[in-house]
Amino acid sequence: MKKFLLYFLLLALFSPLVMAKTYHWKKGTTFLSFLHKNGIPQKLYYNLDAHDKELMAEIKAKQKYSMLKNRKGQIEEILIPITEELQIQIIKIKNKKKKYRISLRPIPFETLKGSIHLKIKKSFYKDLYAKTHSKALVTAVKKAYGNKVGLNKMKKGDSISIFYEQKRRAGKAISRPKILASSAIINKKKFYTYLTSNGRYYDSLGSEYRKYKKLYTPYIQPVKMKRVSSGFTHRRWHPILHRYRAHLGIDYAARTGTPIRATSKGKIIQLGRKGGYGHCITIQHANGMRSLYAHMSRYRKGLRVGSRVAQGKVIGYVGSTGRSTGPHLHFGMYKQGKAVNPARFVRVKQSKRASKLKGKKYRALRKTVVKYRSKFKKIRRSGGDPLFVKKGNYLVKRSEYIAMK
Ligand SMILES: [Zn+2]
Structure with missing residues (x-):
């Protein structure tokens, strides 16, 4: 406690800045009116090129953004996210009154890797959901097996191992989980699926898992294109x-x-x-x-x-x-x-056939297969390390879980 007080005291004494505050982007606010309201010259916007100006229209109503003011109440920095990965930064140029610079900056995130080994008690869906509370993960696993493997038919005694990753910021997921590799034992039969560099899933021998769908409502090109x-x-x-x-x-x-x-x-x-x-x-x-x-x-x-x-x-x-x-x-x-x-x-989609990997791509897949062989063995024993862990009635972040141990 003392440490904290001292810290804040020092902060107050020596830091010219106060903490950044979070606000919500009001519905109907245009970027220009926002600048005007905050006393920032509008030429900041006019000097942008056409594409960057377009991006300013992407700020969503209720979007959280942060503003940092100095002790004189002058704005030092504003950060407004426009996508999950990119934010607008408005920053005051040092020692210049009312002079600002605007640029696009990446929003830092981390990619966390998780793994799960699950022995089925009730069903694939119920057990995986109970362990992770992530519907997105269930969907991602299903997708990784296409519709060739009947995950829905999994019964007590079957098991599944999953390696996946997810982008997170401050502990919060900002992307859907991405399955990297998975193996399932269903009625004593083994199935494997691996993500390859083309973003598709293949079994150990290079046959693609693909969900066959009838042609879904396609989207047509909106203009006759030149x-x-x-x-x-x-x-x-x-x-x-x-x-x-x-x-x-x-x-x-x-x-x-x-x-x-x-x-x-x-x-x-x-x-x-x-x-x-x-x-x-x-x-x-x-x-x-x-x-x-x-x-x-x-x-x-x-x-x-x-x-x-x-x-x-x-x-x-x-x-x-x-x-x-x-x-x-x-x-x-x-x-x-x-x-x-x-x-x-x-793009007009023809119903594509599942592909089979050949040559270089096939050899790359085989390397992945070998790499995961020992990994699958390991998590069958350890149970894996999911990104979320259920603790009593609570779901806690893995980092917190580790800290609690
Ligand atoms: Zn455009």
Whole structure:
């Protein structure tokens, strides 16, 4: 206790800064009005390039952000997350009154590795959930086995080993768990699945596990494309500009007035100006998917928030409103609120066959298989080391659990 008091006393005496405070981004606040309200020159925004200006429209209502003020009450630093990995930093230039710099910064996170060995008592789902309280982990394991292996049929006496990783920040998960390797014994038969560098899962001999699905509602390209003028980048260090760049959508170059079509059927949930995106429409689709169409010259007549649109229906026309260097459509897609690469969805998908690894890729897989052989053996004995541990009625973080021991 004494130590703490002393610490705060020293902090108060010698530190010119006070602690950063957390706020919530108010609904309807534009980035410009935010700067104005906080006495930060708006040219900070105007000096940004078009893509970075677009990003400012990505700040979500109720988004938590932090502000650090010095003892004179001047703003020293503001950090506003725009994706899970990237934040806007506004920082005061030292010894200059009211001079600020703005840049994109990565949000630090750690990737934690976990492992689990589970002897089935009731069912795969119930037992794994009881141990980890993570539905996302259950889903991820199912996906790793495609639908070739009947995890749902697992019974008492069967077992499963799982190696996985998850991105965390301050102990909180910020990504879905990623299965690295898993082995299951179902009715005395052994199954293995391994993640390879192409992001797909294969068994020990290089046959792919893939969930066969009938063609799901596809998403069509919203404009007849001439060319893609800018692709999707989530968080990328630009070696020449020496800073982080992000572009949360695809830019299709097209003439002003080119019709824009709804990528899939849905309901319009936003229609109007949206910061750097200019005239903009957002459509809510099934399965937590949203699509965004920006820089429009005009909307189709009669559309409003709440209107339902069919796939392929014209919703507006290409333009150059907002922060744009020329007529184009900025097309964004979001899954559960997170920006995803539209190219992953819009491409016309043929029902792909499961593949078999050959050559170099097959040899890489075999190396992975050998690496995990001893690892599987180990966790069969130890039970593994999950990222969450259940302790009595509480679920505690692994780091805390270790500290308690
Ligand atoms: Zn764009």
